[in-house]
Amino acid sequence: MNTNDKSLNLVDSANDFHKINSRETAISINNVEVSFSTPKGKFTAVKDISLDIKRGEIISLIGHSGCGKSTLMNTISGMVLPTSGEVIANGKVVKGPGPDRGIVFQNYSLLPWMSVYKNIFVAVDSVFKNKSTDEKHAIVNHYIEMVNLTSHKDKLPSQLSGGMKQRVAIARAFAINPSILLLDEPFGALDALTKGSMHIELLKLWNLDNRNKTIVIVTHDIEEAIFLSDKVVVMNNGPAATIKKIVDINLERPRNKKAIAHDPEYIRIHDELLGLLFDKFSIED
Amino acid sequence: MNSFSLKNSISNALYFIGSMLVLIGLWQLVTILTKNEIPGPVATWQVFMELMSEPFYDRGPNDKGIGNQLVSSLIRVFSGFGAGSIVAIPLGLLMGSSKTGMKLLNPIVQILRPVSPLAWFPLGLLAFKAAEGATIFIIMITSLWPTLINTAFGVASIPDDHKNVGKAFGFSTWKYITKIMLPYSIPHIITGLRLSIGVAWMVIVAGEMLSGGVGIGFFVWDSWNALSLERILVAILIIGTVGLLLDKGFNALQNAFSYNQK
Numbered sequence: 001m002n003t004n005d006k007s008l009n010l011v012d013s014a015n016d017f018h019k020i021n022s023r024e025t026a027i028s029i030n031n032v033e034v035s036f037s038t039p040k041g042k043f044t045a046v047k048d049i050s051l052d053i054k055r056g057e058i059i060s061l062i063g064h065s066g067c068g069k070s071t072l073m074n075t076i077s078g079m080v081l082p083t084s085g086e087v088i089a090n091g092k093v094v095k096g097p098g099p100d101r102g103i104v105f106q107n108y109s110l111l112p113w114m115s116v117y118k119n120i121f122v123a124v125d126s127v128f129k130n131k132s133t134d135e136k137h138a139i140v141n142h143y144i145e146m147v148n149l150t151s152h153k154d155k156l157p158s159q160l161s162g163g164m165k166q167r168v169a170i171a172r173a174f175a176i177n178p179s180i181l182l183l184d185e186p187f188g189a190l191d192a193l194t195k196g197s198m199h200i201e202l203l204k205l206w207n208l209d210n211r212n213k214t215i216v217i218v219t220h221d222i223e224e225a226i227f228l229s230d231k232v233v234v235m236n237n238g239p240a241a242t243i244k245k246i247v248d249i250n251l252e253r254p255r256n257k258k259a260i261a262h263d264p265e266y267i268r269i270h271d272e273l274l275g276l277l278f279d280k281f282s283i284e285d
Numbered sequence: 286m287n288s289f290s291l292k293n294s295i296s297n298a299l300y301f302i303g304s305m306l307v308l309i310g311l312w313q314l315v316t317i318l319t320k321n322e323i324p325g326p327v328a329t330w331q332v333f334m335e336l337m338s339e340p341f342y343d344r345g346p347n348d349k350g351i352g353n354q355l356v357s358s359l360i361r362v363f364s365g366f367g368a369g370s371i372v373a374i375p376l377g378l379l380m381g382s383s384k385t386g387m388k389l390l391n392p393i394v395q396i397l398r399p400v401s402p403l404a405w406f407p408l409g410l411l412a413f414k415a416a417e418g419a420t421i422f423i424i425m426i427t428s429l430w431p432t433l434i435n436t437a438f439g440v441a442s443i444p445d446d447h448k449n450v451g452k453a454f455g456f457s458t459w460k461y462i463t464k465i466m467l468p469y470s471i472p473h474i475i476t477g478l479r480l481s482i483g484v485a486w487m488v489i490v491a492g493e494m495l496s497g498g499v500g501i502g503f504f505v506w507d508s509w510n511a512l513s514l515e516r517i518l519v520a521i522l523i524i525g526t527v528g529l530l531l532d533k534g535f536n537a538l539q540n541a542f543s544y545n546q547k
């Protein structure tokens with residue numbers, strides 16, 4: 001870990017630092033298969049999955065609904081254990097969830113009897129056992145501020161819109177400062193504007209930490225995947241889904257949402273991903 | 286919104302009054318049909334006023350006012366109910382949080398639950414060597430089941446989403462119990478308590494008839510021996526009303542704790 005590199009010059013002079021190939025492996029998925037036992041027998045959701053993710057990489061998982069993106073993500077978080085194969089995260093075989101891996105669940109998973117503030121505080125309180133109460137409150141306030149929910153912090157989840165709930169879940173995952181962030185369709189319920197600013201916040205956070213956080217994002221949004229990621233993992237349709245292709249996104253950072261759209265490389269990647277997702281791309285007309 | 290709920294409560298009150306009028310009418314009819322063998326509302330009302338004129342008089346161990354009887358019954362009910370709940374809630378939490386616990390304990394619960402309070406009484410006498418203890422014992426043992434069952438099923442039905450929060454953020458067992466398990470199951474527990482207090486209040490009359498002493502059940506028995514049907518009817522009305530009030534109280538508690546309806 002390079003701790004001397006404190007170039008908090010946020011808007012990115014750290015491109016050199018982000019030389020992915022020279023970095024250690026943060027997550028290593030080895031030959032993973034996940035099967036569920038169902039009333040109708042064994043159901044294999046994903047199989048033959050092998051994937052190495054370097055420290056500081058941002059990876060997107062895309063694929064059709066039900067192909068097994070959440071399942072694969074959950075093998076990293078430890079919420080689901082592989083039927084065969086193994087996942088190694090931060091050098092340890094994943095045997096269950098841990099605070100080194102922050103999760104934003106697809107369905108937010110907020111506790112309905114707690115306010116926005118308490119939902120985040122309870123997580124912070126649980127993870128940072130050695131911090132003082134004041135420090136914990138400061139952390140919670142900081143991340144509530146980050147997702148722009150300060151004026152809503154005393155509301156219960158039932159009083160929030162879908163997008164607001166999602167932002168609480170994001171703040172909660174970020175607040176425990178995990179080295180690996182697992183985001184399952186974290187921006188799906190947000191409007192384009194909020195989504196854009198959440199992308200910026202996510203990248204800011206990543207930069208602040210010297211790009212040491214490894215981030216895995218499940219998304220359906222191709223533009224989002226390209227804008228954020230170093231690699232996009234495209235999955236086949238299930239059952240027994242495998243990885244179809246891993247597409248490298250070699251676009252300079254910092255990326256500018258507007259400018260990037262005209263970059264020939266961006267357009268090429270965009271087309272490639274569309275092609276991978278939709279084999280029959282055009283309806284015969 | 287507000288005027289709507291006001292209208293609503295006025296109409297509820299009117300229905301309640303209407304319902305009472307129907308009850309009094311039917312009662313009067315029975316009195317007429319039985320040729321006054323069963324006292325009518327008016328005669329009962331007179332006895333009621335008489336009893337209420339001095340509810341807390343105390344002329345020795347077997348002659349106390351209706352208020353005294355009621356208070357000692359309530360104390361007994363809450364002792365038995367309280368003791369039952371102290372056993373039922375933790376046991377229910379334990380039962381609900383493990384599949385094995387549920388499978389192991391559920392048959393026992395199913396067998397013991399339907400046993401009549403009267404059947405427990407001799408065991409209570411044996412254990413406590415006193416009628417007072419035995420009465421509280423039978424209230425406890427018959428009223429704890431609804432709380433136990435509701436607590437267990439409440440805990441067993443905690444959604445995976447909530448459990449996942451605890452797992453993902455490394456909650457300690459204590460944190461899991463206080464921040465997830467209890468808040469989720471409290472509405473279920475209160476529903477159980479509400480049913481339990483109803484059972485406890487039902488059992489008290491039978492218990493006190495067996496045990497004697499002071500109490501509303503004993504009062505009923507005593508009035509029967511004194512051949513005062515009016516006093517029995519007064520007692521029945523009081524028992525019913527108190528039961529209703531207890532239920533309303535727990536209903537209010539239930540509403541206060543249902544986080545979803547806010």
Ligand SMILES: Nc1ncnc2c1ncn2[C@@H]1O[C@H](COP(=O)(O)OP(=O)(O)OP(=O)(O)O)[C@@H](O)[C@H]1O
Nearest residue numbers: 036038043045064065066067068069070071072238
């Ligand atoms: N606990 C489970 N038991 C049985 N089958 C499951 C379980 N969890 C997931 N599956 C199945 O595994 C497959 C993949 O599910 P998963 O949730 O990973 O899909 P997904 O790619 O995340 O879909 P979406 O984009 O709609 O969120 C689905 O067919 C689903 O029915």
Ligand SMILES: [Mg+2]
Nearest residue numbers: 069070106184
């Ligand atoms: Mg999913």
